[in-house]
Amino acid sequence: MIRPPITEFIAFLPAPNWEATRQFYEQTLGLPCALEQVDCCIYRAAGAGYLGFCRRAETPQPAERVILTLVTPAVDEWHAHLQAHGVEITKPPAYNERYHIYHLFARDPNGYLIEIQRFDDPRWSD
CATH class of the missing domain: 3.30.720.120 (Signal recognition particle alu RNA binding heterodimer, srp9/1)
Structure with missing residues (x-):
């Protein structure tokens, strides 16, 4: 089918x-x-x-378990942009060897984690 x-x-x-x-x-x-x-x-x-x-009146609890990932080749540029706008960065840009990604984490106004990520795994294609 x-x-x-x-x-x-x-x-x-x-x-x-x-x-x-x-x-x-x-x-x-x-x-x-x-x-x-x-x-x-x-x-x-x-x-x-x-x-x-x-x-809505409430976010799901705990809100930090929700991760919204935005994929881009410009992780460092996004880091600078978010910092310039006073966004809370919970983890600065770093390479994650296990997943072959370069990423950062920030928090949105509702407590959700925003991950800005670049895939460095050659198996990933757009």
Whole structure:
């Protein structure tokens, strides 16, 4: 049986810090809001990959178990950009030998971890 197509991906997360969330994803990360709904905003992260945030009273606990990974060749540039915007960096850029990645971790206004990552594994292709 042939699998039916999947054309896009959206991960939805609750965002109790609504204004700070909008500021972070739109201004700091520069992600465009592809669709604004009644109490949600869906951001285009890359290609057909989206992050959706909905205004809710609470984040899942513990929020730090949620990791949103953005893949880019420009990890060091993102590190400087996030620092310039006062974003909490929880782990500065470092090479992870086990996974063959170069990455950093930061925290968004809701407590979610943001990983900025570059794959150095030759098996990974765009």
